[in-house]
Amino acid sequence: MSASETRQQIVAVADRLFYEHGYEATSFADIAKDVGLSRGNFYYHFKSKDEILHAVIEQRMAATRALLDAWEQDAEAPADRIRRFVRILIANQTKIMAHGCPVGTLCNELAKLDHAAKDDAARLFTLFRSWLARQFAALGREADADTLALHVLMRSQGVATLAxxxxxxxxxxxxVADMEAWLQAQRPLASRPHFHQPA
Structure with a gap:
């Protein structure tokens, strides 16, 4: 395995352990053990846990951008793209019920620790917020697109916490069904489907 592949494996393992056990509760030794590296070899790739945290956040940012880009390509209608975001709760429900939302749990923990990386972690929410706002603007809700984006984020985080x-x-x-019904109601009246009662 190349040094680059080993580094990627360390970041992937650290990402999982930070999510499942928390950043503070995960040690260098925990990550090294799961990767199968000696401490000496481990330090060749990362000198501190904060370095790993930075790499984990950057990996999550890249993965999130790739996911959002894929949704842009796969779904022509902005409402369908927003629906993809909402349905993450169902697609990832097993993990969410076990450990919560990976973005929310990391942001909350780093904020409690007043960690230097707390603002970097919050960029993940900002990425979702900006993307959702663009979709609402494309839906014809330019004036309150950001407000609607925050509402979707708030609902999804609340559902994840209670789940x-x-x-x-x-x-x-x-x-999720209720959020989808709410989403349908946010479309401008002119663009909503009309159902005519039979005579």
Whole structure:
């Protein structure tokens, strides 16, 4: 395995452990053990846990951008793109019920620690916020696009938090359905489908 591949593996393992156990509770030794490296070889790639955290955040940013770009290409309608975001809750419900939202949990922990990387982690939310706002603007809601984007983020984070607390798949599905109905109602009246009652 090349040095670059080893580094990528370290970051992937650290990302998982930070998510499952928390940044503070995860040690260098934990990461090295899971990767299968000696401490000496490990230090060749990263000198501190903060260096690994920075790499994890950058990897998450790159993965999130790639995901959002894929949604842009796959779904022509902005409402369908927003729906893709909302349905993350269902697609990842097992992980969310076990460990919460990976973005929310990391941001919360780093904020409590007053860690220097807390603002870097929050960029993940900013990335989602900006992307959602663009979709709402494309939907015809330019004036309040950012407000609507924050509302979707707030709802999804609330659902993730309660899903972790109650481990209730039905709750997640009900909330996602409710968010999708809400999304339908945000479309300008002229663009909503009209259903005519038969004579």
């Amino acid at each position: 972790t607390a109650f481990h209730d798949e039905d709750f997640i599905r009900r909330e």
